[in-house]
Amino acid sequence: MTKALKPDAARVLIIGGGVTGTGVARDLALRGIPSLLVEKRDLAAGASGGNHGLLHSGARYVGSDPEAARECMEESALLKRLAPHCIEDTKGLFVAVPGDDEHYIAEFPDLCAKVGLPAKELDPKTAMAMEPHLARDVIAAYEVRDGTIDPFMLCLDNISHACSLGAQMLRNTKVTALNVEGGAIRTVSLHNEKTGDELVIEPELVINASGAWAGIVADMAGAPLSVVHSQGTLVITQDRLSARVVNRLRMASDADILVPGGSVSILGTTSVRIDDPDDCRPTVEEVDRMLDDAIAMVPILETTRYIRAYAGVRPLVADTNGDANGDGDSNGGDRSVSRGYTLKDHASQGVANFITITGGKLTTFRYMAEKAGDLACRKLKVDVPCRTRTEPLPPSDAGRWTDPRLGARTWVDRAEEGDVILCECEMVSGRVVDSMMQEMAQDSKLSALSALNIRSRVGKGPCQGCFCGPRVTAHLYDEGWLEADRGLDELKEFVGRRWRGKAPILWGVPLQQAELQEALLCGMLELERKP
Amino acid sequence: MPTDTASKAHAMEPDCSCDLMVVGAGMAGMAAALFASSRGLSVAQAGALGGIDFSTGMLDLLGMHPVEELHAVDNPWQGLEALRRDEPHHPYGLVPDADVRAAFEDFTAFLAEAGLPYDGYADRNARVLTSLGTVKPTYRAPCSMWPGVQAMERKLPCLIIDFIGLKGFSGRQIVEVRGPEWPGLRSVRIPFPGCAGELYPEHLAWSLTEMDVVDWLAESVAEHVQDAQAVGFPAVLGPYAAPASTASSTASVGAASSGLYDVIARLRERLGVEIFEIPTMPPSIAGLRLRAAFETFLPGRGVRIYPQKRVAEWERTDNGGFRFHIAGAGEGDIEAVVEARGAILAGGRFFGKGLTADRHAVHEPLFGLPVLQPKHRDEWHREDFFDARGHPLNRTGVEVDARLRPLSENGHPAFPNLFAAGSILANQDWMRAKCGAGLAIATAYAAVQSYQNSLS
Secondary structure (H helix, E strand, O other): OOOOOOHHHOOEEEEOOOHHHHHHHHHHHHOOOOEEEEOOOOOOOOHHHOOOOEEOOOHHHOOOOHHHHHHHHHHHHHHHHHOHHHEEOOOEEEEEOOOOOHHHHHHHHHHHHHHOOOOEEEOHHHHHHHOOOOOOOOOEEEEEOOEEEOHHHHHHHHHHHHHHOOOEEEOOEEEEEEEEEOOEEEEEEEEEOOOOOEEEEOOOEEEEOOHHHHHHHHHHOOOOOOEEEEEEEEEEEOOOOOOOEEEEOOOOOOOOEEEEEOOEEEEEOOOEEEOOHHHOOOOHHHHHHHHHHHOOOOHHHHOOOEEEEEEEEEEEEOOOOOOOOOOOOOHHHHHOOOOOEEEEEHHHHOOOOEEEEEEOOHHHHHHHHHHHHHHHHHHHOOOOOOOOOOOOOOOOOOOHHHOOOHHHHHHHHHOOOOOOEEEOOOOEEHHHHHHHHHHOHHHOOOOHHHHHHHHOOOOOOOOOOOOHHHHHHHHHHHOOOOOOOHHHHHHHHHHHHHHHHHHHHOOHHHHHHHHHHHHHHHHHOOHHHOO | OOOHHHHHHHHOOOOEEEEEEEEOOOHHHHHHHHHHHHOOOOEEEEEOOOHHHHOOOOEOOOOEOOHHHOOEOOOHHHHHHHHHHHOOOOHHHHOOHHHHHHHHHHHHHHHHHOOOOEEOOOOOOEEEEOOOOOEEEEOEEEOOOHHHHHHHHHOOOEEEEEEOOEOOOOHHHHHHHHHHHOOOEEEEEEOOOOOOOOEOHHHHHHHOOOHHHHHHHHHHHHHHHOOOOEEEEEOOOOOOOOOHHHOOOOOOOOOOOOOHHHHHHHHHHHHOOEEEEEOOOOOOHHHHHHHHHHHHHOHHHOEEEEEOEOEEEEEEOOOOOEEEEEEOOOOOOEEEEEEEEEEEEOOOOOOOOOOEEOOOOEEOOOOOOOOEOOOOHHHOOOOOOOOOOOOHHHHOEEOEOOOOOEEOOOOOEOOOOEEEOHHHEOOOOHHHHOOHHHHHHHHHHHHHHHHHHHHO
16 A cells, blocks of 8 residues: 555546445456545545444345345355455344334244345243343344444455555545536546645546445536435444344334444444535434433443444435435435445436446445446446455455454564553554554555544544543654644544544543543643644 | 441441541642641541542643633733633632632642642743643642743753653654744653653652662763753652652652652752653643642641542531541442531542533532533533533533532522532633632632631
8 A cells, every 4th residue: 555656547536435435446456447546534434434333134124125135145145255354243133122013023034034034033031141131021032144344444455455456545535526528527636635735637437436425426527316314323332232233123213233343332323314424423312312212122221331422324315216205304214215225327417437336235335346346347348257256355454453352462462572552442552553654654644543543443442532642642753653733633633533422422431531531631731722 | 218338327436526528639629628727627538539630730720711712811810800700600709819819829838848849920820831742821830840831931942851661742742843933942762761661650750769760860861961951851750749758658668769859959960951840641640749748748737538538428417517428448338437517529520520420410429419500411512522612511510609608409508518619610611711720729718718707
């Protein structure tokens, strides 16, 4: 990833550094097609990093969307073989509690069977013994093949593999114009939001993989795409509350999935219509609503400690399947929109070299990338088959530090002399920070703290940046990565981003922690006065 | 129905009977215990880990007003006047300037006696360098930090020392941030004599109680001094200010050892330049020194301290006083019972556990006092952490009458002999106004005065 950039060498421009965009970059790279991926913030900064990290068995969709269920079933099995290092094969439970729709409970095994999806009925007592934090009044339980997948590692591994095969990436880089002339995009204007640098490139093909921003990007080419934005909020608990994914056995609703991830659990999710995907942020109201609902399934959620909340935006595309209702007032409305993906060839709108791939699920990202890659090849008149279906995803140096166990293991097994732990919650050391900085060398001076947060566990523990933020900043100065007062801006940006997720869960111990952080950063260090 | 614990406590002989119980061991609690004992009152004090451990050692009176304009206060007395005018309910409105001045004088005089002298200007804030490289206004700074104030004011050629392995402190960062306005500032990173790997301020401070180590440190620094007229160190130049031999018996010191100002004097002598400290990230030695000074010297003034102990419960006595149950180590354990004729509640806010919050509301857990607060949790905090106005939750707290007595639901004092002081008070945002120590000291002074007046 440290090679000098040659944007003009790219035949394809991919917009968006989520799991779809990085998946497309890898798909094309494996077909020998050089691409440039541009991302306005950072990898997995949108919905890819704002979801459960659930590798769906498909069982959640057997009632509402059998096709999506089937895609999930096939893709999750494939990913378990091809990217096992990103996955924890936890298995999952579907459980119902008194008051849940008995009709759906009764129908569930047949719905699974229709899709061909294995679901093993469990005696409720057995389920309660398997997961001690389940409510004691479970009335029905099934075991399914859910798992968990680390979306940050997935994005980093995808892009690392792609770049090793000739792809290129620019982060902090926003598309400012898609200049259409004579029925095709001739040039694309790019703007680096951190450095102010401008760049104009002339790709043969543009692939819009910008997720919730797909409609905004499509508009730039004058090829409108009707995207509605459904915000989903999730909360992270400090402890891992279950070994398996725990799903509520009912039609998809808020607060019905509890997904383990490393040493924590993640509860989600809501579905709230928002106008602008940039306005996405978790709210007190959503968190409260979820907890009030979810304690029926997992009662300890009432009293357990939370680390933070976060939110992602589902792009729901109206005009592909024709089933999106326009009102968006009710949750049922957005939930009934297909969670399948959208692949749009904008040639029908008079822009020949423009594709949008959006929607879908984390679990089906590879399949979506394959379909986008197939269409790109047809447009580029290249006849090379997709290889991601058979080629394993190689683990990368860039992606490995997202593993919550690695920091501690590395420290215990082979701490280097003179190294220090900068992030004490998650045991990330100075040398690990250095290695990540070198890995991102070309533009690592930009948003370094936030970039480290995406690429590792820095700032993800209970302190949420209170102590590790200033420590990492000091370290980056010492190692020469930061100059002038840039580090203070970085720290403010980092703390501000973490705050969005913290504010909705501030009661009990996290509130004490937040007060300490404000006493430190504002009371003692006057960071709020930094312009 | 009384719990087992409560009935057990009920049967216990009081460990101590006194005029005043101070609930809280932060800056306000320590100040209240000090002021009360100085007035000849018998005092008991208990409180869990207080904010004092996280203090930088600086005593802010008022550093910013109005906060929403991020306006740094130059003359804190003029600032107080404006604050009282703009925020009539601010607790500073309950303490006249003369009392604030007297409180600071008594407080710093005590600390000077305890070996922690302070310095500052009469009518303006000093500007002190932080470990981030930012500058904060403060009213009184430990003398160990004062030469840094003057060096920065005069932009003297100055060297910042930074130790390899000390986290969260980068001399280079301070120089990068401050350099444009202070061109004579340099930094150097050196190993701390005899130490490798991760360094902890407390270990470094203790190791400097050996003069050999101080001399070794001076040698490592000497070659880097060059044109510098002052050398700044992270605040690790000794654990306690007073020579350890005069400190409490709990100090685990063997041979003859030196205190902070002995270390500074020796470094100044060896290096031939002014020496100053820059506070490190909390918990910093500067805060630990403050706590040690109080815990060491208050008992000699007749204060019965229950260090690091929480007040679990209370009940009224027949004569209108209080019986407090001091929590023991185990769940539900009661270590001691204290009877007091009156009490000052100085338990701090959330971090000090003077206030608690659940998903629905903020509570004052000990007396169950009403807490002034926004209606719903989504109004507690602003969207932007650094919003200049500060978060509405910061202004929650216990409301008091003019004599600093907490009010009950009906707007009258909850008890005639219960007072409150420090950050638990409503209608103030010490973190944004930079008035934490001043608010603690001033309101503790006023609360003690009110209590004493109520006795006569």
